[in-house]
Amino acid sequence: MSIADSVLPGFTHAAAVKFMAKSSATIRALNARMKKKGFSGNLPLAVGRQAMVDAIQKPCRYCGEVVKISTVSLDHPTPLARGGAPFVVVGCCLSCNQKKGELTAKEYLGLRAFVGAMSPEAQEYIWRAISAAGFFWKMQAQANGMRMRNKQLAAGGKPPERKRKEDAQNTLGYA
Numbered sequence: 001m002s003i004a005d006s007v008l009p010g011f012t013h014a015a016a017v018k019f020m021a022k023s024s025a026t027i028r029a030l031n032a033r034m035k036k037k038g039f040s041g042n043l044p045l046a047v048g049r050q051a052m053v054d055a056i057q058k059p060c061r062y063c064g065e066v067v068k069i070s071t072v073s074l075d076h077p078t079p080l081a082r083g084g085a086p087f088v089v090v091g092c093c094l095s096c097n098q099k100k101g102e103l104t105a106k107e108y109l110g111l112r113a114f115v116g117a118m119s120p121e122a123q124e125y126i127w128r129a130i131s132a133a134g135f136f137w138k139m140q141a142q143a144n145g146m147r148m149r150n151k152q153l154a155a156g157g158k159p160p161e162r163k164r165k166e167d168a169q170n171t172l173g174y175a
C-alpha cells in the first residue's frame with residue numbers, strides 16, 4: 001500500500017498513481033496562475049488534493065455529471081478577480097470550469113438555469129460559444145506572454161523561467 005493508495009482509497013493502484021500526477025500538475029498550474037495575478041503563497045498540496053478527492057466519483061456541483069480523475073479540475077467558487085480567497089477551492093468538472101470563467105458559483109448556476117430553459121440547439125450553441133471565448137482569451141494571454149518574453153530577450157534581458165510542460169497543458173480551463 002503506497003501513499004497514492006491511501007489518498008484515493010477504493011481505487012486501483014494505477015488510478016491512484018494517475019490521480020497523484022494529475023493533482024500535482026493541476027495544483028502547480030493553479031499556483032502559477034495565482035502568482036501571475038499577484039497572490040503570494042501557494043495553495044497547500046494537501047488542500048488542493050483533498051478538494052479534488054472530494055469531487056471524484058460524485059456529481060459535479062454545477063452540472064451533475066459524475067466527475068472522474070480524467071475530468072476533475074479545481075475551481076475558485078468566487079474567482080480571484082472577484083475577490084475570492086486564494087485558498088478556497090472546490091473540485092468540479094473541467095467542462096464547467098471552462099464555462100464558468102470569472103463568474104461566481106451563484107452566477108454560473110443562474111446562467112445554467114437560464115440556458116437550460118432553451119432548446120437543445122440553442123443550449124449547444126451558447127455553451128460552444130462560451131467555451132470558445134474562454135479558449136481564445138487564454139490563447140490571447142499566452143500570446144501576450146510570448147511577446148513579453150521576446151521583448152525581454154531583444155532588450156538583452158534574461159527570459160523568464162521556462163514554463164513547465166504540465167503547466168502549459170493545464171493552462172486551459174481553470175479559473
Ligand SMILES: [Zn+2]
Nearest residue numbers: 060063093096
Ligand atoms: Zn460540471
